[in-house]
Amino acid sequence: MGCCESSFRAETHPEKDTHQTPKKQYHPQTRPSPSSGSPDPGTGGGVPSFSEFSFADLKAATSNFSSDNIVSESGEKAPNLVYKGRLQNRRWIAVKKFTKMAWPDPKPFAEEAWGVGKLRHKRLANLIGYCCDGDERLLVAEYMPNDTLAKHLFHWENQTIEWAMRLRVASYIAEALDYCSSEGRPLYHDLNAYRVLFDEDGDPRLSCFGLMKNSRDGKSYSTNLAYTPPEYLRNGRVTPESVIYSFGTVLLDLLSGKHIPPSHAIDMIRGKNINLLMDSHLEGNFSTEEATVVVGLASQCLQYEPRERPNTKDLVATLAPLQTKPDVPSYIMLGISKHEEAPPTPQRPLSPMGEACSRMDLTAIHQILLSFQEWTQQMRDMLESRKRGDFAFRDKDFKTAIDCYSQFIDVGTMVSPTVFARRSLCYLLCDQPDAALRDAMQAQCVYPDWPTAFYMQSVALAKLDMHNDAADMLNEAATLEEKKQRGGKGS
Secondary structure, three states: OOOOOHHHOOOOOOOOOOOOOOOOOOOOOOOOOOOOOOEOOOOOOOOEOOEEOOHHHHHHHOOOOOHHHEOOOOHHHOOOEEEEEEOOOOOEEEEEEOOOOOOOOHHHHHHHHHHHHOOOOOOEEOEEEEEOOOOOOEEEEEOOOOOEHHHHHHOOOOOOOOHHHHHHHHHHHHHHHHHHHHOOOOOOOOOOHHHEEEOOOOOEEEEHHHHOOOOOOOOOOOOOHHHOOHHHHHHOOOOHHHHHHHHHHHHHHHHHOOOOOHHHHHHHHHOOOHHHHOOHHHOOOOOHHHHHHHHHHHHHHOOOOHHHOOOHHHHHHHHHHHOOOOOOOHHHHHOOOOOOOOOOOOOOOOOHHHHHHHOOOHHHHHHHHHOOOHHHHHHHHHHHHHHHHHHHHHOOOHHHHHHHHHHHHHHOOOOOHHHHHHHHHHHHHOOOHHHHHHHHHHHHHHOOOOHHHHHHHHHHHHHOOOHHHHHHHHHHHHHHHHHHHHOOOOO
16 A cells, blocks of 8 residues: 555645644643654664654555554453554554543643653653543553563463563663653553563564553552552552562563462562573473572562662662563564565566665666656647637637636646655755655645656655565555556656
C-alpha cells in the first residue's frame, strides 16, 4: 500500500501537507509542539520530539482502532488497550487508549504526559506524544516489535532466554530505572515482566507507559496482591522503594522462568535452595557465582522494610559487572531474526527510474526528472481549454463553454506531481530526507498511480534507514509500471 492509501484510513488533499503536524490543544509547557516526525535533538536523531496528536491522527494510524491492531497482552479484556499503528511518515507507534473517565480532567493528564515525554533514553520505549481530544485520553510511544519479557520467559516456543541475555535484561532495566530516578521520575507503576519490551534489535527496554498511572485516582498495581509491595497494601502509595521491590519480582522471573510469589522465593533463598529456584529450562547452563549474586540482589529488593532495600544506583553497580557477552547482539541471544539492513532485490524488473532509485543514484534521478514534460503539457492543455471556452462563449455554444471552462477550473490550480517529485529530489540532495518523503507523498496524493511518486518515497525511506519500507515502495512502483505497460499507457 502507498502512504496515502487505505492502510492508513486517512483523508488527504492535494493542497494540504500530508505530513500532519499534531493538533495543538492543551499545552502545560510554553515550548511549541513539534511535528510528529521531528527527531529530538540530543537523542541520536532516532526519537521524535514529544508532541500532541489529534484523535484523527491516531484513529488513522491504527485503522480506526481495529481489534487486529491490539497488542495488549490480555487483548480486548484489558481496561486500557494498547494498539500498534503507523503514522503517515511511516513510523510505527504504540498507542495506549484509556477508558473514558480514567482522566476526566485533561490538565493533569497533559501535565503528567509532558513530564514523562521529556525523558529520552536508549533503555526506554520512549513516550513521543499524547492526545487530549474531548473525552479521549491517549499516549503514544515508540513501538517495540519483538514482544515482552513475559512472552519470552513464560510462553516461549523455540527456545528459552539464555542466561547471559537474562543478565542483560536485568542490567538494562536497572539502567532505565536509574535514569528515570536521576531525572526526577522515580515512580514506576506495576513494574513486571509485561512492562519489559524488546526493540527491533532485540534489546530490552522499559515501557514508558508505567511511568503514568492508569487513571487519575486509580490503583498503581493491577497484578496479584502476592506480588505487590507490602507497604502499598498498607497505605496505597507508591514510593521509590516500592519500585525496587517490584524490580526484585522481575529478577525472580528471570531466575526461575516462572512468575512465582516473592514469599515462596524468599523461603527457597533462606533455605539456600538456589538450584531449586533456577529455571530448569536453562539445563544448568548458567554460572552459579553469577546466579548467587542475582539471588542476593533479589533478596535485598524484596526486604519487607522499604529502607532496607537498595537504590537504583546499587542495582546498576551490582548487575553491570555480570555482563559477560557485551559484543553479542541481543537478537542473536534471543534467537530472533534482525530486520534487513538493505532492501531485498525487487520482485519485478525496474525501469531506468526504478534502477536509479534502487541504487539511490541522485544524479541519474535528476537527469530523468529533467526530461519530464508533464507540467508543461498540463499548462498547455489548461490554456487551450480556456481558449476554446472563450470561443464557445462568444459563439453562444454554452454547453461547450461549460465543458471547456470546467476542464480549465479542474486543472487550474496547477498542482503538479512533477514539481513535488523535483522538490523531493532537491531535498534529498540537500540531505533533508524527512522533507523529501513529505513531497514524494504529496506527489502520490496528486497522482495516486504515478510510479515516480513511489520511487521517490523509496529513496527517501532508504535515506531514513527504513529499508524494509523502502523495498516495499520500490516493488509497488514496479508493480504500477507493469500495470501501465500492460494497459498500453506511458508512465
